[in-house]
Amino acid sequence: MRPDLSAMDTLPPSPGSTVAFEKTALDILIATLRQRGYTVVGPTVRDDAIVYDEIGGVTDLPIGYVDEQEAGTYRLRRWEKDTFFAYTVGPYAWKKFLYPPEERLWEVRRENGTLRFTEAPLPTEQYAFIGVRSCELAAIRIQDRIFTGGPYVDPRYQARRERLFILAVNCTRAGNTCFCASVGSGPQAEGPYDIALTELDEVFIAHVGSVLGGQILAEVPHRPATEEERAAAAERVQATARTMRRALDTTDLRDLLFNHQEHPHWEDVATRCLACTNCTLVCPTCFCFSVEDLTDLQGESAWRVRRWDSCFSQAFTYTAGRPARQSIASRYRQWLTHKLAGWVDQFGVLGCVGCGRCITWCPAQIDITEEVARLREQPPQTERSPS
């Protein structure tokens, strides 16, 4: 029997409750967010890939698409089902909205023999993210710690983050390069989110994560989810975890990295790594940037921008006339050691959420899970872990 979706509760669903709604009604949810002033961003198809961009409604979503990912391979194709979220993550992470690839920090003018600095206005964007996966939520939690955990707080990230609305989606299909289950960041979405959806054949099962999420859902025709629907939703997510093929063994990972700092294996990776920076650009947690100072042609005003940068670039460590990390071996070592070891010291969590982007988008098919597994096979030379 088809459940009756017209029997709407008058009160907004409260946080912690689970409701069901027709998949096409996602359109109403998106419209509601837009009416409330949100710039709604979600998955779309561009250049044969899933790309997060502004969306106006469900017709902009990649309905009926699935992706096939492998090390160094990404293919998007249609399949026979009208699924909304069957694909996994594409090349872009949400960080491009919360922490744009380039932004102006301040301007300065020569004035009366001195310099007048003016901070760039704080961003006013109010984003609603549609379709944030559990690994990506984990990445947002990590970047929250980096940019707002102190002692220094990044006001620009904070301004965008505070106004963010998150509609999460539990993954009902594992990509071939996914390994979130092994690093504890999925496939079940954990906070922070306002609403988390699980896609069933006929309906979305929505878990309400915040008061605001409930208020938005109140505008969408819905009804309480049945026991069977909740079980079916849970089973789909569990099946995703079961069918995940890759895994990163996190046992003593920090010490493993620090104890292998002078290991010949880094040279082996360097024969394959092109230092192209792809992995750091697609990574949802990588946060390094450079600042650049620019001037107008008259030399009257100047401004500073910050741009994403990468520890794989040789110029990244240019200090007093030479790069501190000249070899590719040392740069790959830096990236992996930071991500899986130094990060733990700095932010109390792993810097890897198991999204698999660095594997998919590496032109040399270098696989982070594989490189760690190979390091594990090698005995450490020395006790190197900083205490």
Place this chain on the structure above:
Amino acid sequence: MMPTPPSPAAQPTGPTGNAWVPIPFTVVRRRREIPGTVTLWLAPPEGYPFAFRPGQFNMLYVFGVKEVPISISGDPGTPVPVAHTIRQVGMATQALVNLKPGDVVGVRGPFGSAWPLEHARGHDVVIVAGGIGLAPLRPAIYSLLRHRPQYGNVVLLYGARSPRELLYARELERWRGRFDMEVLVTVDRGDRTWHGHVGVVTTLFPQADVFFSPQNTIAFICGPEIMMRFTVRELLDRGVPPERIFVSLERNMHCGQGLCGHCQYGPFFICKDGPVFPYQKLATLFGIREI
């Protein structure tokens, strides 16, 4: 008692309360120290409070050129105008050394950790500097001399490449004239005018040994990484406890706030966890190539 690592720096405050936006400071004095190296004294805008702890650095911005981290080389007792000793290495430092009195630079800071003078009380203090590495140590020396009775013996070992590259030569002579401080100077290569010691800075240790008792010594080191490595070894060999050896590291900070990632050194951000570190924290990383 074992010293604790230096505490994080106080937050710099700009007019917007934002550590990103520079404050315009005016060059009030410029002195050519040695070839290619200049000290600039920078005065903050009227009423702008500026204080620093020895070992901290500022980010200096030259209009339209670039911003670079430069350690503060003046006396923390008279923090303004703030002194920076700058060696010309690249584009930004070239622009800095060419500034003249009246020019305005953007200043953010101070950033970073400090030499732990509070832990030096009652100890002999051994300061080892190589080349421009004397600049970030000079504020510590001023502080030690200002509160001289609080400390044991104070010994400075300084090495430069050649006699004409001895930084703060007149001050070195003045310090050497004091009865309460030992100053030993060496150059890598002498010339006809040089009658002093020749050799790398670590070759001064046999001479310096009589001036400090290793068990009761705290050491501050700044210079090229290889020089610091060998200096640490000499001190450890003599029995200076590793937790009382402090070094200052250098990397190309862009933000000063532990956000941009440029200055990472193992698990540390040199800009906010350093630049001054207890050697103990770095022991397992020191000496790894290209870390």
